[in-house]
Amino acid sequence: MKRWPIVVLFLWIFAAGLAALIDLKPNQINLDLILAMPQNHHWLGCDDLGREILPRLLSGAQVSLWVVLVVTLVTATVGISLGLISGYYGGMVDRTLMQITDVFLAFPGILLAIAFAAVLGAGLNNLILALCLTSWVGYARLTRAQALSMRQRQHVMAAESLGASVPRIMFKHMLPLLAAPLLVEATYSMAGLVIAEASLSFLGLGIQAPNASWGAMLRDGVRYMLVAPHYVLAVGLSLMSLVLAVNVLGDQLRDRLDVRN
Amino acid sequence: MLKRLLGTIPVIFGVLLLTFVLVHSIPGDPVEVMLGESATSADREVLRQNLGLDEPLPIQFFQYVAKVAQGDLGVSIHSKKPIVDLLAERLPATIKLAALALMIAISIGVPLGIVAALKVDRWADNLATVLSLTVSAMPHFWLGPLLMMVFALWLGLLPVSGMDANTSIILPALTLGFGLAAILTRMTRASMLEVLHEDFIRTARAKGLPEKIVILKHALRAALLPIVTVLGLQLGSLLAGTVITETVFAWDGIGRLLVESIEKRDYPVTQACVLVIALTYVFVNLLTDIIYTRIDPRVRFSS
Numbered sequence: 001m002k003r004w005p006i007v008v009l010f011l012w013i014f015a016a017g018l019a020a021l022i023d024l025k026p027n028q029i030n031l032d033l034i035l036a037m038p039q040n041h042h043w044l045g046c047d048d049l050g051r052e053i054l055p056r057l058l059s060g061a062q063v064s065l066w067v068v069l070v071v072t073l074v075t076a077t078v079g080i081s082l083g084l085i086s087g088y089y090g091g092m093v094d095r096t097l098m099q100i101t102d103v104f105l106a107f108p109g110i111l112l113a114i115a116f117a118a119v120l121g122a123g124l125n126n127l128i129l130a131l132c133l134t135s136w137v138g139y140a141r142l143t144r145a146q147a148l149s150m151r152q153r154q155h156v157m158a159a160e161s162l163g164a165s166v167p168r169i170m171f172k173h174m175l176p177l178l179a180a181p182l183l184v185e186a187t188y189s190m191a192g193l194v195i196a197e198a199s200l201s202f203l204g205l206g207i208q209a210p211n212a213s214w215g216a217m218l219r220d221g222v223r224y225m226l227v228a229p230h231y232v233l234a235v236g237l238s239l240m241s242l243v244l245a246v247n248v249l250g251d252q253l254r255d256r257l258d259v260r261n
Numbered sequence: 262m263l264k265r266l267l268g269t270i271p272v273i274f275g276v277l278l279l280t281f282v283l284v285h286s287i288p289g290d291p292v293e294v295m296l297g298e299s300a301t302s303a304d305r306e307v308l309r310q311n312l313g314l315d316e317p318l319p320i321q322f323f324q325y326v327a328k329v330a331q332g333d334l335g336v337s338i339h340s341k342k343p344i345v346d347l348l349a350e351r352l353p354a355t356i357k358l359a360a361l362a363l364m365i366a367i368s369i370g371v372p373l374g375i376v377a378a379l380k381v382d383r384w385a386d387n388l389a390t391v392l393s394l395t396v397s398a399m400p401h402f403w404l405g406p407l408l409m410m411v412f413a414l415w416l417g418l419l420p421v422s423g424m425d426a427n428t429s430i431i432l433p434a435l436t437l438g439f440g441l442a443a444i445l446t447r448m449t450r451a452s453m454l455e456v457l458h459e460d461f462i463r464t465a466r467a468k469g470l471p472e473k474i475v476i477l478k479h480a481l482r483a484a485l486l487p488i489v490t491v492l493g494l495q496l497g498s499l500l501a502g503t504v505i506t507e508t509v510f511a512w513d514g515i516g517r518l519l520v521e522s523i524e525k526r527d528y529p530v531t532q533a534c535v536l537v538i539a540l541t542y543v544f545v546n547l548l549t550d551i552i553y554t555r556i557d558p559r560v561r562f563s564s
Contacts, residue, residue, distance in 0.1 A: 099271055099272075099275065100275070102271075102272050102275070103271075103272055103275030103276060103278070103279055104279075106272050106275070106276050106539050106542060106543050107276070107279070107535070107538075107539045107542070108497025108498055108500050108501040108538065108539070108542045109497065109498045109500075109501030109502065110501060111500075111501045111504065111535060111538055111539070112279070112535070114504060114519075114523075115280075115283055115531060115532075115535045116283065116286070118523040118528075118531055119283055119284065119286055119287045119528060119531070120286065120287075120288065121288065191398075195400045198400060198402070199400060199402065199505060202402045202505065203504075203505070203508070203520060203523070204524070205523070215402070218402055218403060218406070219402070221406075222402075222406045222409075222509070225406060225409070225410055225414065226414055229410060232406055232410070236399075236403040236406070236407065239400070239403060240395070240398050240399055240403065243398040243399075243400075244394060244395065244397075244398035247394065247397060247398055248394065
């Protein structure tokens, strides 16, 4: 029972992976089935073009998970590196970097990502770029704060006096001790990215038609809410299950690893 | 206090720089992108001059900052109106919506958090936790349509969208408010739990004060500090949330203006909306810090 978040997460990863292996034809139009209710061969019914909702949901899950994966890899690498440098060297470098993160934090929520995605132009790659540009800040702030106190630890000073190189101290002596809080941060950030990707595609800034994404499906679903409530419900509940699972996983990791906010 | 005030200057400068960079990160020729292919070359030249694109970048930035300082945010390409007027037209709707959402969030989140803390690990607490977790996992573009489906389409109690009726504001405000209420509930619960273990609560109970006074006057007042901080920070998400919520409910505020400007490639308007929302957020945070020092004498005297 306690493990349901990880089960839900793996179910989504598994289903999205499986759908990638066997082509379920998510973009196939069938005009006889426009807004069809869930039935025998179409488990979740069909959308406004008679395309089956279930394969499109899985196709949207692939997009969502792919965005989360790429953006997390890029932003965690950049943010953690910058945070380590900032926390290790301190002084001018640190002040400059913190000033830059302050500016990014002055843009609430996904506002900046929306703006960047808008000017870069719609499309999956630009969406990923926009999210990368704006999502590294959390990692940088957290790593910097932790590295700053870590700098005074005896084992770091010992490594320093033994003549260890700066990269060695950062990545071998400091980073492993930061793993727990960073893992928790990454988990929460992933839940945020699922929502961010869906928000941008809801605004038409993500992957383009006819390809499916959860945000775009929700937008279409809302339009036909009165005649085909199953459409919007299927997408909304999917999105909610994934975000909820990842968030609760973050809470569990935080308690398990004894990380304080 | 002065230090805090001065500290916002580089941030404001950075916000200006980033919004400036924004319009310059349009791939290709921005004039081409904004006007489309059917524009005449004379139109293009006018826009190029209006945007100051024929100047070197540092001078363009300087001109941008100077204009913003004078309250000139440029002219909309689409409607040809000054952007300041467009914003002034839309701002009241957004403020009304955000204020009502904030009131909803506080009047749900704080009491629910207190109850959860008092009944810790009992069914009321568990219910509050499950509720706040679930709502936290519902982005506005899912919670909004869900409320719309139940209250407008099925029950027919409230208008679906638009802003014609007096009751039109209720659904978008609930959408925005519920999300914030979920965060406030968790925050209030955690903060109250910490305070309830303090000695002064035991003292208050020991001297025979009624439980109501102990909770509301002694505990809540001390628990309020972290809640105010979170509220200040979350007000920003509330502003960002208006972008989606106003779009869902066709509520003519700044958020919808932003989305419309993106659809019309009216990037000066996009830039101005982003700038205004970010600056509002910076000032709200400044205000939160000031309020913080008012309600917590420790902060006032230590700095």
